[in-house]
Amino acid sequence: SQQGEEDPQALSIQEGENATMNCSYKTSINNLQWYRQNSGRGLVHLILIRSNEREKHSGRLRVTLDTSKKSSSLLITASRAADTASYFCATGANSKLTFGKGITLSVRP
């Protein structure tokens, strides 16, 4: 089964606007993590939310988790051009992460 499917696939916003990205999954998880990847580069860990948590903040990032709906959202507030990247959700169960296909975020200056 597929896990960590994000939507939308691509998002283009103006600098200063908020960006909301969603992730859905199918099986039980221990945690859900969001990562950023700049083109051709490595994965940068953004935030982890545990299965018993509902919301978490880190700087301009806000993550929610609804285990009853098996979904999560990542909100980036006051976006900057430097936020342009691909964003992935990854569900954690046992020792592995299962990644989605990612969302391409473009922030126009």
Added chain:
Amino acid sequence: EPEVTQTPSHQVTQMGQEVILRCVPISNHLYFYWYRQILGQKVEFLVSFYNNEISEKSEIFDDQFSVERPDGSNFTLKIRSTKLEDSAMYFCASSEWVDYNEQFFGPGTRLTVL
């Protein structure tokens, strides 16, 4: 800030050759992982490693693949006889523990099999 490092950044090899990809995980981390990302596709889990043993592996991680922690700092992925479809970016990751711990990724090794 401690980080995961990987060498080389780019490896080009001929089909059928053996390659070894190297990683230095974050020093106090106990769990180590390899993932790969074929161009334009999802990041896929290959294997996790703890206490000098494989904890979990995916279907991709067949007999052509092996992992080793040859000393106290390095963690390696060996592909015994490379195939064209092994061309991908290979990421090493480490975490302090499992379950509720963040996995921190290295910058990746781009493997090109000709």
